[in-house]
Amino acid sequence: MTIETTKMRRRHRWVPADRRWWGLDRRTIVPAAIVLVTAAIMHWAVPWVNERVPFHETVTAGQTMTLDDDVVFTPPAGWGISDGVRTGDPEAGGSYPKSATVFDGATSITVRSGTFEGTSAALLRKLKTTDATARVRTLTSTSTPITTASGVRGVISEFRDVRNDGAIAAFVADGVGVEVIINTPNTTPTVRATAIGQVLSSLRIEGAGA
Structure with a gap:
């Protein structure tokens, strides 16, 4: 150069x-x-x-949602779907996801499925120690037995913080574990509380015995 x-x-x-x-x-x-x-x-x-942007995908009356492991539940009509798919509308490859979330305002219900060998009480104890569930560490020490309309038995424990009430429920049947997390404001109206109870009651594991 x-x-x-x-x-x-x-x-x-x-x-x-x-x-x-x-x-x-x-x-x-x-x-x-x-x-x-x-x-x-x-x-x-x-x-x-x-x-x-308003979310327009809402649940119609009688519509169900399906998760992996043949877990099915019925969300309240009019609630929004932020995660998961409707029954009969699987993901690519014909499979269903392992979680689904529906909501109404600030209230949300998340359902997750997976393999679990043990009791519902054991699953709930495991969930209390994980970081994957919101506000799990504020759960009350007591748990209450709960049975769905299809006969799936589980346990539920409530929690509360400054702004929110909620609960976490665990169900186990034939080696399938189901976790339900409910988050809702302290001022939840009775009609919404009733809808939450209906979701819990609707949960079923296809082919599982009571």
Whole structure:
């Protein structure tokens, strides 16, 4: 490389003062600003809009939802579906997911299924020690037996914090464990509490004995 070539390259990189802002080439400012604005929109604006767009997928009367391990439950009519699929509408490959969540306002019910060899009480004790369930550590020490309309037996334990009431229930039948997490504001109206009870009662494990 000759001295003359080096000088030419330096002159090529040099930007005249009338084309600089704060020492930066004005030609690079607009493209850089576009990149920054796009990144900001993707990071903040899109999630913000997504949270505020009304959710229109709602449960119709009598509609059921199916999870893996042949777990089926009936959500209340009019509630929204934020996770999971309806019965008869499996995922790609014909399989069903292991969890589903339905909601009404600030109240939500999440149902999860999986393999579990043990009792409902043992499953509930296990769930109390995991970090995967919201506010599990505030559960009361007592648990109450519960039986679904199809005869699946389980246990349920309530919890409470400053703003929310809720409960976590565990059911086991024929090696299948089902976890139900209920989160609802302290001011939950009676009609919504009744709907929660109906969801618990509707839960069944197809083919499992009582």
